[in-house]
Amino acid sequence: MSPVLAEFAGPGQALSLGSPATPELDDGEVWLRVTCTTICGSDRHTYHGRRSTPLPGYLGHEAIGIVEASRRPDAQPGDRVTFSMLVSCGECDRCAAGLGHKCRKVFKYGHENLPWTGTYGSHMRLLKGTELAKLPGDLPDEAAAPINCAFATGIAVADHVVGHRVRVIGGGLVGLATALAVLLAHPAREVEVIEPDTQRQVWAKRLGMKPSTDQPVDCLVECAGVRAALEPAMAGLKIGGRLVLAGLVHPDSALPFTAEALIRNLWTIVGVHNYAPGVLPRAVDLAAEFNRRIPCPEWTRTLPSLDELDTCLAGAPDEALRVAVRFGPDPA
Numbered sequence: 437m438s439p440v441l442a443e444f445a446g447p448g449q450a451l452s453l454g455s456p457a458t459p460e461l462d463d464g465e466v467w468l469r470v471t472c473t474t475i476c477g478s479d480r481h482t483y484h485g486r487r488s489t490p491l492p493g494y495l496g497h498e499a500i501g502i503v504e505a506s507r508r509p510d511a512q513p514g515d516r517v518t519f520s521m522l523v524s525c526g527e528c529d530r531c532a533a534g535l536g537h538k539c540r541k542v543f544k545y546g547h548e549n550l551p552w553t554g555t556y557g558s559h560m561r562l563l564k565g566t567e568l569a570k571l572p573g574d575l576p577d578e579a580a581a582p583i584n585c586a587f588a589t590g591i592a593v594a595d596h597v598v599g600h601r602v603r604v605i606g607g608g609l610v611g612l613a614t615a616l617a618v619l620l621a622h623p624a625r626e627v628e629v630i631e632p633d634t635q636r637q638v639w640a641k642r643l644g645m646k647p648s649t650d651q652p653v654d655c656l657v658e659c660a661g662v663r664a665a666l667e668p669a670m671a672g673l674k675i676g677g678r679l680v681l682a683g684l685v686h687p688d689s690a691l692p693f694t695a696e697a698l699i700r701n702l703w704t705i706v707g708v709h710n711y712a713p714g715v716l717p718r719a720v721d722l723a724a725e726f727n728r729r730i731p732c733p734e735w736t737r738t739l740p741s742l743d744e745l746d747t748c749l750a751g752a753p754d755e756a757l758r759v760a761v762r763f764g765p766d767p768a
């Protein structure tokens with residue numbers, strides 16, 4: 437079977453499968469056979485035109501795969517890996533400041549118009565500077581595919597969490613991954629998740645989270661992307677508390693409090709977007725622990741056929757935390 441790649445011509449148009457010329461690898465690059473990709477909320481946003489992308493585009497950024505060809509010494513054919521969603525130059529002022537995810541030349545898989553750099557296809561071209569992390573053999577594909585987005589973001593968000601009592605708004609995969617990372621960092625913490633969906637509440641409990649209470653918290657962590665959920669939750673943030681914002685990455689995100697409230701309550705606010713270089717290996721461990729607590733057949737589902745991909749992208753978010761897609765032959 438020759439490699440296939442889904443092309444996105446623009447909002448409202450179905451993805452088309454094609455076989456563009458496969459690239460000659462440059463120094464530092466890897467040719468990856470994508471064994472599993474998962475649909476992220478940001479793919480749905482791009483598909484609907486709520487976030488702009490150069491066209492034609494190549495969507496998808498959550499995936500894992502097997503190295504087929506490599507021009508870098510730390511990747512050998514046969515290696516099963518995850519890769520950083522972002523590629524940074526390592527040389528600019530922002531990279532030097534530890535903000536590689538805001539690199540002046542940043543490249544973001546699934547958001548560019550360079551063929552073979554989206555995960556919706558059988559293969560990918562991983563560019564020089566992409567971080568790679570090898571995967572444990574017993575971690576299933578479906579649980580490993582979101583490592584480079586949801587789980588890595590969860591680690592990055594959790595790194596900014598302080599205090600004993602923590603409340604996470606949102607029980608989607610980023611919220612639950614964040615909550616678990618917060619708990620694993622300090623197991624004595626009380627970590628609550630605010631989530632209206634009963635299935636997601638059950639998952640939060642199995643991960644070790646407490647049901648939401650009225651107790652004031654030291655840290656409030658926004659992972660839902662829903663402005664209306666933040667306003668009532670602010671009433672529970674202690675004087676001296678910290679608000680960590682990670683989910684409201686869209687224009688409808690005006691904060692529901694005044695500077696006066698911030699000043700009088702001695703609050704601190706931190707914004708977290710994506711993740712800096714170096715997070716990926718910890719995200720692998722987080723996904724493995726998540727999957728030990730809730731095996732992935734319970735929180736993922738696999739599309740039975742590629743014919744359903746457009747319907748899935750166009751539709752409402754799934755009940756599963758992630759929908760997995762396979763473009764290549766099914767592993768036996």
Ligand SMILES: [Zn+2]
Pocket residue numbers: 476477478497498585586
């Ligand atoms: Zn994502």
Ligand SMILES: [Zn+2]
Pocket residue numbers: 524525526527528529530531536538539540541
């Ligand atoms: Zn840079």
